[in-house]
Amino acid sequence: MSFVQGGTARAVIDADITGTTIVRVTDGGTLEVGRSVGSGQTVILNGPSVLQIDRPAAFAGQVNLIGGQIDLEGLANADSYTFQNDMLSIFSAGKVIDTLRLTDSTTNGFVVQQAAGSVNVLGIIDPNNPPPGLPIHT
Secondary structure: OEEEEOOOOEEEEOOOEOOOEEEEEEOOOEEEEOOOEOOOEEEEEOOOOEEEEOOHHHEOOEEEEOOOEEEEEOOOOOOEEEEEOOEEEEEEOOEEEEEEEEEEOOOOOEEEEEEOOEEEEEEOOOOOOOOOOOOEOO
């Protein structure tokens, strides 16, 4: 098990990741993944930490969202999403543009937001005032 921990801790991995590993990102740390990630990888994200995925289509790993933020870079045209059976699907114009294996371990759920050039998945801190997000795809 590996850790990215602390408010200024930032790990950037710009190599293909294979095998089986669990990485914990906690206490305000940031993990940026620049290349492909195999299905044997698990990232445990506990807020207010950040997981930045530079190539969402090449990320086959599992994310356990306890809190924090997942940035899916390059998904600029997302307009809705679904979440079923631990699979987050991001849509644009009625077609799936990305999927992410996601375990929702948050206390208050999460919201999916469109940002400039990316999609962000945020754990909801205050359920009475959740941030705005994309609609659920129907």
